[in-house]
Amino acid sequence: MTTTTATTTSTSTATTTATSSASVTKTAAQQVLTSLDTGSGVDTASLVTALVQAQFAAKNASITSRNTALTAQISAAGTLKSTISNFATALGTLSTGGTLQTQPVSSNATALGVSAISGAKVGDLSTSVTVSALASAQGARSAAVADRTATIATGKLTLQLGSATYNSAGTAMTGFTAGSSAAVSIDVTDGSLNGIASAINAAKAGVTASIITDADGKAVLSLKGTTGTDQAFTLTADDSSSALSQFNVGPNSGMTLTGTAANAQLTVDGVAVQRSSNTISDLVSGVKLQLNAVTGGPVALSSTRPTSAVAQAVADFVDTYNQVYASAKGLTDASTGDLKSDTAAKTMVRSLQSLTTKTLVSNPGTNAPTTLAQIGVSTNRDGSLSVDTATLNKMMAAYPDEVEAMFAPTTGNAIGLSSTLNGISLAAASSVTGLGASTTRYTKAQTDLTDEQAKITTLSDAMSTRLTQQFSTMNSKVAAYKSTQTFLENQIKAWNSDK
Template sequence: MATTSITSALGAGSGVDIKELVASLVDAQFANKTKQLTAKSDALTKQISGVSTLKSGISGFAGALAALAKGGTLATAPTSSNSGILKVSGLSGAKLAGLSASVEVRQLAAPQVATSPAIADPIASVGLGSFTLTFGKATVTDGAMTGFTAGAAAPITIPITAGNSGLSGIARSINAANAGVTATVLTDANGSRLSIKSATGEAKAFTLTANEDPAAPGLSSLNIGPGATGTTIGSVAKDAIVAVDGVALQRPSNSISDLIPGVKLDLVSAAIGTTVTLGTSAPTAALSQAVNDFVETFNQLGAAIKEQTDPVTGLLKSDSATATLARSMRQLTLTPLLTDAPNGVPATLAEIGVQTNRDGTLSVNAARLTEALTKWPDTVEAMFADGSGASGKGLSAALTSISNTAIDTKVGLGASTARYTKAQADLADDQSDLADAEDVMTKRLTQQYGAMDARVAAYKSTLTFLQQQVDAWNSSK
């Protein structure tokens, strides 16, 4: 088609369309090279996209499984026979098989709460100076502190300045000290009161003693401690008292993690004489669901890998990192997840019913999985336990290892991304060079054919003149 266009144009003499002629010649010269570079650029873009898809797929898969393992839903959980008295939860990494205990909550831990008399104006100055806050153990009778033994911690001084000498300002100063108590101002029809609250535990009782500025007295009306007449102790600092299997123990908090190995106790209410029985609940349904979810996600990622590595159409069929990922995923069901499993006890996914089909996909043998969950519940649970610690065991640890290798920037898909990105940058340079060459050729041909057009026009002008002379001579005869 380009040849026909050039031929017809050359037959037009000085009427040649030089722009179209040059464009046709340049296109004919560079068409194949341009097509090759464009095709290569498109392939690199798709390769980068494919690598990104696989990186996202494997890292997302590993991350989701790790989060599930850490979440605790796949681990044997402690149970309480009366959650209205005592709630229980398992600590991370705890092995609770065989847990059995009885707990009696005899007393809840409580903070000390002291409240001042009502004052009409919470902003009006009470006095200037400072307070000394001291922690220890107290004896309280009918809202009055009758005895106090200071603890080992050093007393804390809280300055009260002119800008913070009202109840509201004093509360701000106490809170700003971060001394272990919280101050609030409570207001009703009778006025405003300063309320100060400690953490729970009998050793968190406290006294507050004013060091008054003689020129502006009044802070002593807020004193807390033996002999203080203005404030009232509304809540006495107490330890929790819990009897575990009949043995009474004290703790300063209602959230206790060091009485029963692997179990956190949250005390809800005291019930002297009522025993709460602790046991365990196996996560059979959750583990079964986890196995099926794993297989489904594995197959989704496997489909993406298969598409990218197809021997005919796969853009990553020659990518070594993708091949390594595909091989690691194929071997996963046969990888021992429990290195210390006794003979006859399943240690791989294949041995609990995760089977590999002829096309490389996975499926679940429901009967075999049920058998494994019935005979070896602790083993299956261990396979899905959080393996991020020193042991490095379990499915999550195995998949995380595959993911880390796959996305590695030196030998994994990260390196592939860098390689394809560099190739794309080099290709962009080639395309730029080609564009420059096209521009040079366009200018050269335009000049050549422009000169030719000028000469043809001159020849035609001379021919026209001669024809006129001949016509004139013929006419004169």
């Protein structure tokens, strides 16, 4: 049983963020100072860029830091949700595989197959079954028709279920007694063989129609009922003069029977019984019988317990749990965990920690174990689990049904380990209170940061435009002043040279 685990990514602390923002601001301020070159004038482009960066440096750094943290939280929430889901799925697959439950055994599985009914206890199974006859279904076939699409006749057919008597060869019905169910009227509007078969199937009255192509390429209408003495049927055209009457089934009818309706006949521990189906779930407690052939003698039913498989399952569960728990514990670590403040994540961890003490068996025997802790699964100081093999073996030997029940599938035990872990997984995935809701919240916060960053970008662009215009005007005036200065200096030099 394997699941996906994850490593822990640490988030920045408030102190680190503040220090980083101060450093960014200091750097931006230094760029402003270095943009001023008093020897050659002002580098306007560099100065504007530096001033804008200095104005918004702290906010940009804060957004970047928060965005990084949210990305880590989204990733961690998804990883943790996937990890617990994989764990629950793996355990569920193991539970439903049947290898952890006591299974019935047939001494003649070819003729009489057996399987455990979900949730049933078959550990004390000891039964003898003899199959004298299999349940069968009535069948009938028509004469061959050259063209299955050619119109034969339209009109109505009446289908009636009941019980029948047959000739010794089983090829003809000698008598029929209608059952309690009402007759079904079948309206044939497409009078071809295809249309007749479709109309019978559309009635869904317990008889299935199909068309078989014979060796000569002609089509034959084949009718098949369901197994059981009370599932014999008659089919009669309402108009006896209609060509549809060739498909009548019953005493003195035109179609040939290919099978007769009969019950299965068995002897269970010396008691003769009959059933309408070859699949029987109400004769042997907790066991489904599949009758495949007449046995000709008694078949012994017993059971075999999966002691080694259950012991291995416990060990595998503990190993996988420890991997999942280590991942969850790291992600929710109070100092370094990306989900250290996430309520859903911490709730999931608490649910995992309570697994060993949760009641997993309903209606246990006297003094029987009902929790993992009672069968030797203990919690270590670091929260991981370990198995006391001696205690586990002792409990499996004394209370095998209760230990098996802990690992039964959800359909067999609604409070078992598989059901419980599946419940934890569903709660973690919840979009209202679980990690699904956390992911939505973090994603929304990240979207808000994107909007905030866009606003800062807009303000930065506006400030850059405004400063550029201001410095451009200043540069024009400075240039004019320098031109006047140059003229005056040259004029003074000229005056001095005339003396």
